[in-house]
Amino acid sequence: MESLQPISGLWLLITMSLKVTIIFGLVVLVVAYSTLAERRVSAWIQDRRGPNRVGPFGLLQPVADGIKNLLKEETLPSTASRAFFVLAPMFVLVPSLVTFAVIPIAAPLPTPVGVVDMIIADVPIGILYVLAFSSLAVYGVVLGGWASNNKYAFLGGLRASAQMVSYEVALGLSLITVLMMSGNVTLTEVVWQQQQLGMWFAFPLSLAFILFVISAFAETNRLPFDMPEAESELVTGYHTEYSAMKFSAFMISEFGHMVTASALMATLFLGGWDLPGTWDDAFWHEGQLIKGFSQDGVAVLANPAWWKTVLTFCGFAAKTSFFMLLYIWIRWTLPRFRYDQVMALGWKVMLPTALAYAMLIGSVILVLDEVGIRWGFSYGLALTAVSGAATAGFIFFLDRGRTIIGAAGQSRQKVSISGISQPATAGD
Amino acid sequence: MAISIKLMNRPEPEHTSYLRAALSGMALTFRHLVNPSKVTQQYPEEPTDLSPRWRGTHRMEVHADGRPKCVACGLCPTVCPANCIRLVGGEDDQGNRYPIVYEIDEFRCIFCGMCQEVCPVEAIHVGQHFENAEYTRSRFVYDLDRLMEQDHPTTLLWDPSDPSSE
Numbered sequence: 001m002e003s004l005q006p007i008s009g010l011w012l013l014i015t016m017s018l019k020v021t022i023i024f025g026l027v028v029l030v031v032a033y034s035t036l037a038e039r040r041v042s043a044w045i046q047d048r049r050g051p052n053r054v055g056p057f058g059l060l061q062p063v064a065d066g067i068k069n070l071l072k073e074e075t076l077p078s079t080a081s082r083a084f085f086v087l088a089p090m091f092v093l094v095p096s097l098v099t100f101a102v103i104p105i106a107a108p109l110p111t112p113v114g115v116v117d118m119i120i121a122d123v124p125i126g127i128l129y130v131l132a133f134s135s136l137a138v139y140g141v142v143l144g145g146w147a148s149n150n151k152y153a154f155l156g157g158l159r160a161s162a163q164m165v166s167y168e169v170a171l172g173l174s175l176i177t178v179l180m181m182s183g184n185v186t187l188t189e190v191v192w193q194q195q196q197l198g199m200w201f202a203f204p205l206s207l208a209f210i211l212f213v214i215s216a217f218a219e220t221n222r223l224p225f226d227m228p229e230a231e232s233e234l235v236t237g238y239h240t241e242y243s244a245m246k247f248s249a250f251m252i253s254e255f256g257h258m259v260t261a262s263a264l265m266a267t268l269f270l271g272g273w274d275l276p277g278t279w280d281d282a283f284w285h286e287g288q289l290i291k292g293f294s295q296d297g298v299a300v301l302a303n304p305a306w307w308k309t310v311l312t313f314c315g316f317a318a319k320t321s322f323f324m325l326l327y328i329w330i331r332w333t334l335p336r337f338r339y340d341q342v343m344a345l346g347w348k349v350m351l352p353t354a355l356a357y358a359m360l361i362g363s364v365i366l367v368l369d370e371v372g373i374r375w376g377f378s379y380g381l382a383l384t385a386v387s388g389a390a391t392a393g394f395i396f397f398l399d400r401g402r403t404i405i406g407a408a409g410q411s412r413q414k415v416s417i418s419g420i421s422q423p424a425t426a427g428d
Numbered sequence: 429m430a431i432s433i434k435l436m437n438r439p440e441p442e443h444t445s446y447l448r449a450a451l452s453g454m455a456l457t458f459r460h461l462v463n464p465s466k467v468t469q470q471y472p473e474e475p476t477d478l479s480p481r482w483r484g485t486h487r488m489e490v491h492a493d494g495r496p497k498c499v500a501c502g503l504c505p506t507v508c509p510a511n512c513i514r515l516v517g518g519e520d521d522q523g524n525r526y527p528i529v530y531e532i533d534e535f536r537c538i539f540c541g542m543c544q545e546v547c548p549v550e551a552i553h554v555g556q557h558f559e560n561a562e563y564t565r566s567r568f569v570y571d572l573d574r575l576m577e578q579d580h581p582t583t584l585l586w587d588p589s590d591p592s593s594e
Contacts, residue, residue, distance in 0.1 A: 041461065043466075044460070044461045044462075044466070045457045047466050047468075048467065048468045049470075329457065329458065333456075334450055398447070399445050399447045399448075
């Protein structure tokens with residue numbers, strides 16, 4: 001009954017339309033509910049309850065927000081550049097939503113008419129597509145800031161361009177190690193190689209993981225890197241002059257970027273939809289859906305099942321939600337960096353570290369391949385050891401040696417001053 | 429005059445660890461995140477606890493037969509600093525004085541409670557109640573019937589011999 005052939009023909013068209021609709025709807029839904037999650041989690045962190053009035057547990061709050069934003073007055077500053085002012089929200093909204101197309105969300109689903117991949121477009125350029133579209137978003141931000149003809153918006157746009165360009169470098173360089181490990185840029189292959197390695201890339205590439213998370217925070221303009229919208233300095237930065245649905249578009253794109261970045265971090269470093277164990281492994285290899293290779297290099301066929309798809313989707317959702325929670329948690333904990341600190345961290349710390357780490361991992365991979373260790377768990381362990389040492393060194397260096405000694409060990413000598421006589425004032 | 433300075437034992441910035449501080453901050457916020465006790469009061473469902481000395485919406489005490497206790501002596505409109513009480517007194521066949529018109533403008537009232545303090549027959553009171561929203565301004569002028577209808581607890585006046593209400 002079940003054929004392990006990729007789906008084709010008319011059924012491909014039907015499933016593709018369904019996948020586009022469902023995944024797009026899902027992303028928009030997650031974006032809507034992450035705005036609620038942000039407010040609820042921030043409230044809980046501050047010992048409040050958060051929005052809980054609209055619907056059960058406040059679950060209809062995003063709907064109420066949407067209706068409110070639709071009904072609000074659209075303002076258009078008289079001095080704004082009209083065309084670009086209207087164009088900017090579209091420029092940020094589209095890239096934040098289309099990047100999800102290349103992220104695999106679950107194990108392939110077997111159907112009577114063929115196996116359906118749980119990814120909209122398994123394009124051969126995978127990560128490059130994500131990088132290309134996510135860097136397009138900065139144009140919308142800069143355009144919005146410039147077209148508003150408002151100095152705060154303009155400063156926000158300027159900061160956005162500087163920050164996003166700086167951190168894109170570190171982001172791309174930390175990705176290089178992942179690409180070296182997986183040997184390909186498609187995200188399905190990245191997931192497959194993590195399954196074959198027997199461990200997720202967060203362990204053998206721990207430093208790249210840290211650098212990627214930091215860069216992703218900067219790329220999505222989230223605290224502690226929210227220079228472009230810095231409320232206390234720039235009103236709200238690049239979207240100061242926007243109202244109603246245009247403002248909402250900026251918010252949706254910010255959360256859309258967060259969701260995409262979370263899904264990307266989960267895919268690249270936490271195994272994507274992969275769950276521990278080899279029962280769910282599946283990959284298209286020369287037209288066959290295989291589970292892995294036996295000792296003598298013969299392909300072992302995979303046996304996909306609908307419950308595996310559901311379980312792996314839950315795993316993927318859990319990993320993505322973890323990063324979403326991390327985003328929110330960090331936002332409501334850490335204060336914003338100063339602008340020069342952001343730039344110094346990006347150019348003086350992240351970039352050289354990412355470069356050096358790419359070289360280190362490259363040479364370790366070369367050595368391991370020369371020695372003849374098979375791609376597998378021991379390969380991963382060797383890389384984990386090297387990366388662990390590199391990560392420890394990076395943290396030690398970044399914290400100027402205080403991580404181990406600690407702040408309390410070097411605190412200033414306690415001086416007790418008491419009984420100082422107050423100098424007599426002129427009136428006495 | 430000698431002063432004493434409490435010197436906080438804080439490490440110099442160059443001796444602090446950003447990572448440690450950040451991580452301990454994360455731990456702190458996480459403890460608050462999972463802490464089930466929240467300070468927000470679910471107001472309409474959980475009524476607010478008002479102080480026994482809370483001075484809010486007025487009420488007029490009534491006799492057992494439903495007449496107001498007010499004897500129209502005119503002390504409350506005299507003492508009222510906001511001039512929000514309008515009283516027209518009358519006299520019945522037995523010579524008992526009673527209010528023909530007794531109106532309190534809750535918008536003008538500053539809720540000082542002096543009307544209650546000055547009342548010789550303990551008729552007019554300020555009460556432990558504040559939910560008196562209306563759709564029109566005219567509804568904020570409470571007439572005698574409306575004042576007599578109020579059933580919230582009345583305010584406990586401050587007792588000089590027991591200043592902290594113990």
